[in-house]
Amino acid sequence: MPAKIVADGIRKSYANGNGTLPVIAGIDLAVADGEFVAIVGPSGCGKTTLLNILAGFDRPDVGSVKVDGAVRGGPSRKGIVISQRGSVFPWLTVEQNMYFGLNGHDPDRKSRADHYLGLVGLRGFERGYAHELSGGMLKRVELARALVVRPEILYMDEPFSALDALTSLRTRIEVLRILDQERHTCVLITHDVEEAIHMADRIIVLSPRPATIQAIFDVPLSRPRDLASREAATLKAAVLREFGL
Amino acid sequence: MLKRAIPALAVVLLLVGVWWICVVATHSPIFPTPLAVVTATLELLRDGTLWDHIGASLFRVAAGFLIAVLVAVPLGLWMGWVQGAFRTFNPIVQLLRPISPIAWIPIAILWFGVGDASPIFLIFLSSVFPLVVQTVTGVHTIERQYLRAAENFGVSRRKLFVQVVIPAALPQIIVGMRIALGVAWLVVVAAEMIALHSGLGYLIIDSRNAGNRYDLVVAGMVIIGVTGLLLDTMMRRMEGLRAVRWRYAR
The missing domain is CATH 1.20.1580.10 (ABC transporter ATPase  like domain)
Known part of the structure; x- marks a missing residue:
């Protein structure tokens, strides 16, 4: 499959009181057309900054984001963001x-x-x-x-985290059902490993700030996914080990 | 509803009672009893002048207030949206805002004479600044996720304004209009000191000057209070509109 989104050497830091705070320290990432990628990481690691850069709302200090081979200049209706706050x-x-x-x-x-x-x-x-x-x-x-x-791409920034656990699960199932009918390229930011395993084809684990890619997991489970299955549990344990848990 | 109004009514009745007792106890020759005020109000009602005064005052307040809305809302939206406009106009707004409209009376007479234009000008001055300030605040406090969503969908500037910026700021604009109308009504008495032969402010000043008719003075004050309350109740209804209710708690 051709790459839909290609992030190349992304670095980003923010100015704070005494100097600069590096948030993203070099991320290379390719998302295939129609692929569902989940990006998980500890809170405050720069996940949202990364999503903002991918969606065109923020610019990297170094590196570039290409969508369909063209450098991303700003947000566009080709890729819509669904945010936590709504x-x-x-x-x-x-x-x-x-x-x-x-x-x-x-x-x-x-x-x-x-x-x-x-x-x-x-x-x-x-x-x-x-x-x-x-x-x-x-x-x-x-x-x-x-x-x-x-849109061709959906960027989801912790879209379910403001919902209670049951509603969150129900909405996730609903979203998966809809995405099954219309194939989009999806980037999901989450801190919920189970949510990532439930939804994504591939899980990218970020390191604590400044963020780099720490590990990548393929999710070989068939859909609809059974989160209680042994494979899901094994994968969850493996991802959580990346967080030192 | 009726039950909850009882304490408020009791306070009013208590106040009227204390007033009555004080007037009777001090044998004041000038200060009117509540009964005298009611009689005076009925007298004004019978000869028809009451409605003329109320109408004249309402007309001036409406005219000054509407001109203020027409000036302040577009100006406030512009200042709120364009940083350069804010930097250019905010200092002058903040400088003029604390000047009481009463201080403008001599200038109003100089520029507009003693007709209706002077009080309208003063009322305009009193309401234009709070409305500008509230409108600017309304635009400045639009939550970022809404502006981002609009940017994401790539809508035209016109659509951004009509469907996002203005409706997002509208609850604050309505608060501003409430404040502005309240201040406008507050200023009408002072503004009508220079009015000719009509208006509730004129009624009060004239009653004092023409033979110490304090019963009419107090009647005028009560009518101003009641009318102000009705105006505010009317403005509050705007807060119940479905398109702005999201902003108000309750």
């Missing part, structure tokens, strides 16, 4: 949120919005506002709003 506009209805990324003159925007709302099981909530929905529903609106613009 960015469904609370002043717009669910339907207006769905239309946000679409052209107002698009004759089939209604049917497209309708299709994706149906896909996430939220048909009937078109006129609702964010504060009238639960956390899990809101996540699904955000996913539907991203999918409706037909």
Whole structure:
């Protein structure tokens, strides 16, 4: 498979009180077209910074990010970010949120919005506002709003960590079901090893700050995945060993 | 609802009672009893002048306030969004803001004479600054994840403003409008010191000057209080709009 995203020698540091704080100390990474990569690491290790750089919201000090072979200049609708805090506009209805990324003159925007709302099981909530929905529903609106613009890449920054354990698991299963129907390239940032094993084709473990790639695991499990299986447990133990646990 | 209003009503009644007792006990020849104030209000109602005064004051406040909204909201959005505009205009806003509109009275007379334009100008001055400040705050406090999402979808500048920046700032703008209208009503009395023959402020000053009619003075004050409360209640309703409720707790 051709590489969709190629990160080449990424380094990044931030200025703080007395000098610079290196956050990312050289990361090379290639994500294949249609691949689902999870990036896990201890909290504060620079995972989010790495995602921001991959998605074009931040620039590396050294190195480059190429998407489809072209150097990434800034964010684009080709790759939509789904964040932990959520960015469904609370002043717009669910339907207006769905239309946000679409052209107002698009004759089939209604049917497209309708299709994706149906896909996430939220048909009937078109006129609702964010504060009238639960956390899990809101996540699904955000996913539907991203999918409706037909992005090629989904960047997910701890998208489920604000949800309770049950809702998180349920939403994960839902997302996997949807991604199964439409193949996207996915980059998931998480600190939850089980979530990574549940969703990803490949797991990249980052070192503590400044981040480098510490280990890479392939996830050879068939889908849908049984997290209680022996293979999953063995893999989880192996990944956790990288964290010294 | 009715039950919860009882303590508030009790305080009002207590205050009226104390007032009444004090006036009777001191045999004041000038200060009116609550009954005298009610009688005075009825007198104003009967000869129809009460509605003229209220109408005149409301007209001036509405005109000054609306001009302030038309100036302050676009200016505040611009200052909030464009850093250069903020750096250019914020110092002058902060410099003019603490000057009481009352200090502007001589200049208002000089520029606009003693017609309706002067009080409207003073009311405009009183409400324009709090509204600018709140609008700027509204834009400055837009949470970053929303702006990032808009950037991610690559929408036009127009769409960014109409669907993100303005609605995100709207709850703060509404708070600003509430504050501004409150201050505008507060200033109407002072502004009408220079008004000719109408308005609640004029009523108070005129009643004092024309024969120490303190019953009318207090009646005017009570009417100003009640009208102000009604105006604020009206503005509060805007906080109940579905598109802004996300911002307000409760």
